[in-house]
Amino acid sequence: MKALVLAGGSGTRLRPITHTSAKQLVPVANKPVLFYGLEAIAETGIREVGLVVGDTHAEIEAAVGDGSAFGLEVTYLRQEAPLGLAHGVLIARDFLGEEDFVMYLGDNFIVGGIKDQVARFAARRPAAQIMLTKVGDPRQFGVAELDARGQVIGLEEKPAVPKSDLALVGVYLFSPAVHEAVAELKPSWRGELEITDAIQWLIEAGLDVEASIITGYWKDTGNVTDMLEVNRLVLESLDRRVDGAVDAVSEIVGRVVVEQGAVVERSRVVGPVIIGAGTRIRDSYIGPFTSVGADCTVTGSELDYSIVLRGTSIAGVGRIESSLIGHHVEVTASVSTPKAHRLVLGDHSKVQIGT
Structure with missing residues (x-):
């Protein structure tokens, strides 16, 4: 079995971060989201991985290399534009050959990995196996409809009126039968080749499509809120480790990692909390569920429930919370200016303004 990892999306929901960085490389607990997926694949025993990349290919290739750091052999497959998940399968046809494969979206995060799901597929070998989870707003996802027996009878991509609250998790397992389905697809109203349409084709062709509903943690880390939540979850499992320098008047409370070279x-x-190598924290407070990347400086400030990427400087700005701050950013206090209020008030209004 092989693996196909899709890392070619543009990450519009994470802009402006993704104007200059690949969304799959935004870190969670100071490790790129994509790395968690590659590690999960390696745990299944799969070794050959096709990595679909787009405009950010140079950055991703520099980070992943040949895959040997993960125990994998990576082949890069260039996608000229984000034309849909099924398009990723289409351009990977020669790489995949006639082997079964797992398709993993590079910005997804699943607690517990996918080893059991891969083993189940290998044992039963349906045409396709999908993973589902209940979500609050299924309009943002591919949605599955099941019959009374729990069999998959229909799929829709980001439906305006969902038929269920069961969203497709970004991991799919396929036999080579999916290639015929993909070859028959036409672009959807979004201008993309939808993997949901390919699976629907398999269903209508009478082939076996199985589903499992997962109850563990899954996130599509496509927006800041989800990134922060995944960061929180990963940090919950930290073991305390202080390899950097902490002076006698500082206080380190609970599960904190201070990497080598940090001060x-x-x-x-x-x-x-995790504090990256080479970072300096001075006269500041770093609160729970915060990841500070390598080579940052935080001076006279407070950080809480946030992610700060490599090389950023924060000085004298009071409290920052629930934030995602990019690479090599400078955040400083502004010069104090007189306060003013701009009002548009109707007749006979009563307004109280604090001084």
Whole structure:
């Protein structure tokens, strides 16, 4: 069995971060989201991975290399534009050959990995196996409809009126039968070749499509809220480790990782928190569920429930929370200016303004 990892999306929901960075490389607990997926694939025993890349291919190739760091052999497959998940399968046809494969979306995060799902597919070998989970707003996802026996009878991509609350998790397992389905597809109203349409083709062709509903944690890390939530979850599993320098007046509370070369001075750090190598924290407070990347400086400031990427400087800005801050950003205090209120008030209004 092989693996196909899709990492060619543009990440519009994470802009402006993704104007300059691949969304799959935005870090969770100081490790790119894509790396968690590659590690999950390696745990299944799969070794050959086709990595579909787009405009950010140079950055992803530099980060992943030949895959040997993950115990994998990576072949890069260039997608000229994000034309849909099924298009990723289409351009990978020669790489995949006639083997079964798992398709993994590079910006997804699944607790517990996919080893059991791969083993189930290998044992039963349906034409396709999908993973589902209940979501609050299924309009944002591919949605599955099941019959009374739990069999898949229909799929829709981002429907305006969903037929269920069961969203497709970004991991699919396919036999070579999917290639015939993909070859028959026409672009959807979104201008993309939809993997949901390919699976629907398999269903209508009378082939076996199985589904399992997962109850564990899954996130599509496509927006800031989800990135912060996944970061929180990963940090929950931290083991305390202080390899950097912490002065005698600083306080380190709970599960905190201070990487080699990091320095904490006159500061309080309350875990779970990770502080990257070469970062300096001075006269500051770092609160729970915060990841500070390598080579950053935080001075006279407070950070809470946030992700700060490599090389960023934050100085004298008071409290920052629930934030995602990119690479090599400078955040400083502004010069104090007089406050003013701009009002448009109807007749006979009564307004109280604090001084």
